[in-house]
Amino acid sequence: MCLILFAYKMHRDHRLILGANRDEFYDRPTAPLGWWEDHPKVLAGRDLRGGGTWMGITKTGRFVGITNFRDPAGLKKNAPSRGALVSDFLCGDESPRRHLEKVDLSSGEYNGFNLILGDATGLFYYSNYKNIIHRLTPGIYGLSNRFIDSPWPKVKTGKAHLTKLIQQETLDDESIFNLLNNRQHPPEDQLPDTGVGMEWERILSPLFIESDIYGTRSSSVIRMGKEGKTHFAERTFETNKRGSKGTETRLFKF
Secondary structure (H helix, E strand, O other), X not given: OOEEEEEEOOXXXXXXXXXXXXXXXXXXXXXXXXXOOOOOOEEEEEEOOOOOOOEEEEOOOOEEEEEEOOOHHHOOOOOOOOHHHHHHHHHOOOOHHXXXXXXXXXXXXXXXXXXXXXXXXXXXXXXXXXXXXXXXXXXXXXXXXXXXXXOOHHHHHHHHHHHHHOOOOOOOHXXXXXXXXXXXXXXXXXXXXXXXXXXXXXHOXXXXXXXXXXXXXXXXXXXXXXXOOEEEEEEEEOOOOOOOOEEEEEEEEO
């Protein structure tokens, strides 16, 4: 994932409301959202190259999502797949804190990442650029490719719109998908300098990313009710041309 916006314990009916965009190279093979045959309790998409995933939930209420930490100067050529950090939590039964304590022991082997994970007992944030496990308090959060709530334009815009959405009487998937489909480029003087050059900083600056080789492959909406009901929708997009529309929306409720 490259953008995760979420409201945690801020809505009368939902413990977690989340909207996220997965940005990836268009030629990376991917399986869409579905129940995993080898782990039937896991609902997630799948990276068919690395075998892991970028976001998922389970029938028991476990949730996890990951974003890369953008630092081209610090990339490790032979680092293990970060998607395994997500699938390991989904397929396991350790508490969120215990899982992150184990991740912390080997976090230096991976390229930069941010993890959001939890279950009914709590929600946690961890980055291997700070190596601190944070238990999140109720609030509205945004995470892209820096630290949680770093004031990037897309994070600030996404949080502001999500704040307005959850205050409405009715909350539906389409309103969150529309938020995630924002393709507006902020002014260049507001963009961060992450070492990829101004052309790519501009390409990567909207909530929804488009380019000739890389962009938003899918958008996800998760709503987890206070009484355990879960709603997970994923919309996938064409990846062979710019300006394409959503091609398929998958919805799971349990």
